[in-house]
Amino acid sequence: MTDATTLPLRNPRTGQSDGQLPITAAAEVAALGAGLRQAQSTWAERSIEERCTRLDALADALAARRDGFLDALLADTGRWHESVIEVDGTIGAIRRWAQQAPACLEDAAPVEEAITFIHSQQTWVPYAVVGVISPWNFPLMLTLIDAVPALAAGCTILAKPSEVTSRFVPLLREALDTAGLGEVFKLVTGAGGTGQAVIEAADQICFTGSVATGRKVGEACARRFIPASLELGGKDPALVLSDANIEHAARALAWGSFVNGGQSCMSIERVYVEAPVAEAFIAALVEEASALELAWPDPKQGQIGPVIAASQVELVRAQLADAKAKGARALTGGELVDHGGVWCPPTVLVDVTDDMAVVAEESFASVLPVMVVADEAEAIARANATEFGLSAAVFTQSPERAQRVARQLQAGGISINDACLTGMVQTAEKQSFKLSGMGGSRMGTASIRRFVRARALLINTGIASPWWFPAA
Ligand code: NAD
Numbered sequence: 001m002t003d004a005t006t007l008p009l010r011n012p013r014t015g016q017s018d019g020q021l022p023i024t025a026a027a028e029v030a031a032l033g034a035g036l037r038q039a040q041s042t043w044a045e046r047s048i049e050e051r052c053t054r055l056d057a058l059a060d061a062l063a064a065r066r067d068g069f070l071d072a073l074l075a076d077t078g079r080w081h082e083s084v085i086e087v088d089g090t091i092g093a094i095r096r097w098a099q100q101a102p103a104c105l106e107d108a109a110p111v112e113e114a115i116t117f118i119h120s121q122q123t124w125v126p127y128a129v130v131g132v133i134s135p136w137n138f139p140l141m142l143t144l145i146d147a148v149p150a151l152a153a154g155c156t157i158l159a160k161p162s163e164v165t166s167r168f169v170p171l172l173r174e175a176l177d178t179a180g181l182g183e184v185f186k187l188v189t190g191a192g193g194t195g196q197a198v199i200e201a202a203d204q205i206c207f208t209g210s211v212a213t214g215r216k217v218g219e220a221c222a223r224r225f226i227p228a229s230l231e232l233g234g235k236d237p238a239l240v241l242s243d244a245n246i247e248h249a250a251r252a253l254a255w256g257s258f259v260n261g262g263q264s265c266m267s268i269e270r271v272y273v274e275a276p277v278a279e280a281f282i283a284a285l286v287e288e289a290s291a292l293e294l295a296w297p298d299p300k301q302g303q304i305g306p307v308i309a310a311s312q313v314e315l316v317r318a319q320l321a322d323a324k325a326k327g328a329r330a331l332t333g334g335e336l337v338d339h340g341g342v343w344c345p346p347t348v349l350v351d352v353t354d355d356m357a358v359v360a361e362e363s364f365a366s367v368l369p370v371m372v373v374a375d376e377a378e379a380i381a382r383a384n385a386t387e388f389g390l391s392a393a394v395f396t397q398s399p400e401r402a403q404r405v406a407r408q409l410q411a412g413g414i415s416i417n418d419a420c421l422t423g424m425v426q427t428a429e430k431q432s433f434k435l436s437g438m439g440g441s442r443m444g445t446a447s448i449r450r451f452v453r454a455r456a457l458l459i460n461t462g463i464a465s466p467w468w469f470p471a472a
Helices: 026-045 048-064 066-077 081-105 141-153 169-178 192-201 211-224 246-262 275-290 310-325 376-384 399-406
Strands: 006-010 017-022 118-126 129-133 156-160 185-187 204-208 228-231 236-240 268-274 329-332 337-339 341-343 347-350 367-373 391-395 413-416 452-460
Touching: 026 129, 026 156, 026 185, 026 192, 048 066, 048 081, 048 141, 048 169, 066 081, 066 169, 081 141, 118 141, 129 141, 129 192, 141 156, 141 204, 156 192, 169 185, 192 211, 204 211, 211 228, 236 246, 236 376, 246 268, 246 275, 246 367, 246 391, 268 275, 268 376, 275 329, 275 347, 275 367, 310 329, 310 367, 367 376, 376 399, 391 399, 399 413
Parallel strands: 129 156, 129 204, 156 185, 204 228, 236 268, 236 391, 268 367, 347 367, 391 413
Antiparallel strands: 006 017, 118 452, 329 347, 337 341
């Protein structure tokens, strides 16, 4: 930890610092963790229905403060439309977890084992303190996506949102207090040092962020022998096959690549299109991309918000420069726009090669390289030639072809004839492949089961076990 007690808050629309974020000291993080550990047994003793009633109250408390959350997210992220989707989507997700949780966590009745005088009963034991460390691209949702299912399971929460986007924290504390959850869910603020202190204080960690930080988090958790759920970066490919509906694919991919200014983990960041339809597809994609406007000066007009994190600006600028120096052509966009804050206009790149950073590394920006391939086999091979494995998309009008291709892609969520459906559909379970992460699914009912350990009660019903020593 540094000696500083605050960090500057930057407004991504103006590029100016306009506030200070308190840094929670390591000793305070430790004390909060100890308090949560004490509070947890009482929380876990409440019935699951009672806990879920509090979660519904949290959804109500968020809804009552909707405008305040929108203001906080707008100030931190600079985007409006996605903030509305984020706040409303989070409220809806909390209500869904509250509905799902009771059935996921019921203790099973005792069952007779193969050794018939032994019965076994499966029970579930929550981790005491779950640490949540989240990124800046969907700050509220990506903090609560782990925290709320863990609360339902009977855990307490120590959460540290990204230092880039923590303005919602005071309002969330207020909502937690209103819902009667203030003693079992604590929020701390700061950068990596505070994150390390959370790892030291927790019994399980849910981390969402970059591969580089995820590696440090995973190592720190391994040293403590505590489980780490790591949701990391991606370089999601889309495959546009020769029998795809081209207009449909272009519209879906313009959204899947450029929504939130491309700052979504499951953004489409590469397209492989089969040669016979390449020209028509690229023309349609360029038309869709050209129709999108920067949400400036009015955040409510236009679709593309600013580059949120200052650290991203140089990364995106360098990737574009590298691509152009190696021969890529931008058919739309291609240059960052400086309005104080920095915007990346939707950029469609062609004549790209695999040695360009924009093809090999995560961009996390509204930049989409399109590569023409000879056939399906080449599309699959190149889509899989990456260290990432988060999600992918396939476009074809043949259901058989869609199944055949989707099942060969090395990623945990494959959208068919659409893009980024893993961000929209939260019931189907998915896990990250390769460097995109590890740990249980945070979709579907597994999202709640991640927070309990299985405990078996093994019951002798009253027979002397034949394997015992002879009676004395
Ligand atoms: P980041 O790794 O820089 O930071 C994430 C969080 O980790 C922040 O809260 C940060 O303060 C904290 N942190 C930094 N150093 C730490 C340390 N040593 N110990 C503990 N905590 C530490 O990521 P970011 O730039 O905020 O987010 C962007 C990244 O997140 C992208 O790579 C994106 O793909 C990824 N992401 C993944 C998913 C997913 O579900 N797989 C979702 C959203 C974002």
